[in-house]
Amino acid sequence: MTDANTPDASHQPSRPATTTDALTVDQAAQVSHDVLANVEDVIVGHPDEIEHVFTAILARGHILLEDVPGVGKTMLARSIAASIDCSFKRVQFTPDLLPSDITGVNVFNQKTREFEFQEGPVFANIVLGDEINRAPPKTQSALLEAMEEEQVTVDGTTRKLPQPFTVIATQNAVEPNRTYELPLAEVDRFMKKLNLGYPSQAEESEMLARVVGDHPIDSLEPVTDVETVQRARRTVAEVTVKEPVRNYATRISEFTREHAKLGVSPRGTIALLRAAQARAVLRGRGYVIPDDIQAEAPRVLSHRIRLSASGPRDRGVQVVEEAIETVPVE
């Protein structure tokens, strides 16, 4: 893989706000590996999940982490934020949380006799929404709107969110009767849904060793900056996706639609392609191959699939695996 090519520089940047040029694929891959190595200093195990989180950031996606409490969801988000040297905010969702608690409010300043906008926690590069399913739907939707639009509207004024903007939401898989389950339409807005799972015994032992004394997160140094991540994101966006791969992705989506009550939406197919682009960059490739699609599909597509209205949601994974098994690669 020595001859990774540079994405065509003549491509018009899709986001006028950014003035910087895209990194080369190799540079972007190097940055990514630096970040991942840094994060793995803190987080024990879960190398795939760490990679998936970072590729989602590169692919302009948001992540839903669903797991039992205490497996390191928050720690993962924090370490990535710390590695990038970007702003990081955390919102603990509770049943009494209001939308303005997330987006921010206009506060009347006695001195200047004006309303001033007080930014909510959503104004950060990486936002950790903890236990998002504990808040009522109205509050959830405030966050979800920000995710989709990358902007916040308060009292008629629209404010852009900082770039990059990535939400890492966690969902508590236990205590389901005290939660508001995310509607499918909102789950669809997360690019990926990840499960961390428990560490192995060796990993957990290693983890214990690390937390003795100073917690490694405290000494974590950033290895890159927001600017570089933005340029890497441009690299990812420009990764070549040729027709055979596009067809392959659509055939996979098509398959899920044929084999489930509710299949993957076109938004899901787009997300799949973007995630595959990011993965290609991490592998130092300027083009997507079917392997990328296959690697990303389970985490990108599963949560968008419903087999039946009331059935267990986990079955979506099986449908996607079946699709990968069945749909031929050209």
Added chain:
Amino acid sequence: MSAPTAYRARSETEVDDGVDWFRLCALGGLAVMTATWVAVLYDLTITLGGSVPLLLLVTGSIALAAVLSRLISERVAAVLTVGLLVVSYGSYILSTPNGLELLLQAWDKIIADSISLLTGLTVLRLKEAHLWVLGFAPAPAFFSWYLAFRRRYVLSAVVGGLAFLVLVLTGDAATAFSGGWIQRGMLFGATLGGIAMIGFGELERHGGSVLQADVLVVLFTLMLIGSAIQLPFTGSALRLVEGGPTTVEGSLTSSPGETTIQGSIELSPEVRFTVTADDPQYWRVGVYDRFTGGSWLRTGQAGPYSGQLDPPPGDTETVSQLVRMHDRANVMPAANQPVRVEGQVREYTQVTSHGGLQSTVTFQPNDTYRVVSEVPDPDEATLQNAGTDYPTAVQQVYLAGDKQPDFSNGFESRTQEIVDTAGAENPYETAVAIEDWLEENREYSLDVDRPNGNVAESFLFEMEQGYCVYYATTMAMMLRSQDIPARYVVGYTPGQQVGENQWVVRGLNSHAWVEVYFPDVGWVKFDPTPGGARSDAEVTSIEDARQSGDGQVDVGGSEDEPLTTTTAIPTNRPTSNATDRNRTFRDPDLPGVGSDNPGGSFNGTASTPGATVGEPEGDRPDGFSEEQQRYAAFALVAMVGLAAGAHRAGATRAVRRAAKLRWQGTKREPDTDVERAVERLELMLERRYGPREPNESPSQYVERLSMSGVDTRADRVVELHEKAVYGPGVSREEADEAIDLVDTMVRSNTPLLRRFAD
């Protein structure tokens, strides 16, 4: 032919939502197939009677199949079919004389009879053949259509094909289709129909397209090839089980049981045998009872000779005859009615159900046997007063059937007219009247155009001349139309007397005549052929042959004797059986008993006098022989079929793959070159490790195989492949690199080229 019946069910098959052409074609194929074998049966019923019941039965069976196909399961239908067959065969056996006894005790006989039926014995020679035909038809008609309606086309074709096969094996199919091209076409029709049904049916079942019709092409071709090859085991060429040594007075007979009436013939002046006897007699060879319009058949079974036979009931003259063969034959000429056979030849003698003798072995020249006959010798008054109190057995066999007489009403009334004109008042006078009328009103000639259709009717109404076969046939049928039991007999006239009690019998002495039954007398000979003309023909023939130096014409001293002989009909040469095993036995009682041939010739008809040629297979469709053009067309079709077959069998694909694996082909775009290189790589790996899964990309495939030892060169190739297919493309150098890598790998995996690798 009776083709249309089978088409009736077609309309039922049209589906509501538009016409299903494949299904229609499939059922059409079955219709053709059914029509073919029903046509064979129909052809039989023309002789036997029961044409209308046959068609009704077949039509009814198909209609029943249409109804039941929706109601009963296949298992039930199969049981029903087998039951139908068993019941009909059982009732057929019961309808024959001693049927019940046979059914209870003689299963082995029934099986042996069935086998001989399936080895070329025509159905016509069964005693109750029309019952057999009617019993046979419904089961296959029902079951094949039932299966077709349930879309089980292959099984349906098998059932229909079996029905046809049975008729092919009995030789009746060949006889029925021996006529013109139409009939031969019908013969093709059965198999073509069956194959069309299988093909179209499968296409229908699996929703196939016209493109898959190559299967049909293959099948049609196989068919064509198969039909061009003569089936050696049909007809009487080979008999698996000798019908001989059974005592059953059952339904079946053994050979030689049929004699076909010919057109123009020639006389053979060669000596067949000599007879030493006190009196000249007609040396009888074969007795036939069933007339089909064009040939005579012998029904019933022949059994081994087991001692003294019953003499005729009335006064008889005892004739002891010593016969010395001069040519090979498996017949035993003897005067009516033989009662005793002497010498070791007894063991090889069979007695037909009509009291005639035949040999299971072929006599060689100089073989000798002695037969004692009791010739009925009634005076005229006895015959005049014999009455009409015929035994039931005689009535059943030798009278015209009620079901379907073998003659028309016109024939009967014309005969009546002749009899009335002569003023005949009893059977004897009737027989004499008919004999006289034929002798006076028809000219003797060997040069005859064989008429189509019923020979007896033609000879009575249309023909002006004929020879003994025509005279005898016509007289026998005329007598039957007057309810007088009569039978057709072939044999030899006494021949040339060469000594005080010795007669030389030549081929031209062969003759046909009539035997008429008189109560308390037995079978009495009548010869309606005019005598003078026959003698002239015979003398001419012998003198011609003598002048041309034919050594077979005379035996010791016969050239010195006057040619005061009687009659002549020609025969083709006696049996020359190439399979003879020479086993010589000597009998001290009999001078010069020669060799014999146990289990030898079954081409019995050929040695039976009376123009009894006409083996069924002689008229059989013989495929495409000599004609060059047709041969070329056949070869072309066969080639197309082979090509289609090879295509179907994947041969072309295999060749293409092998070629593709080894030759990259001309270089084009770098990207396509790399793609091609990877295809070759996959072909190579597939051979050793199994194919790439459809859900695997080439890289995953190679990665999976890397555990099995695929080297890193493959990794590089698939990497370049990905770049070419999914990425920005590859350069010329990269493409060449991929091609070289694959070339090397293919060489090192090819046995002979391996040494050149690397």
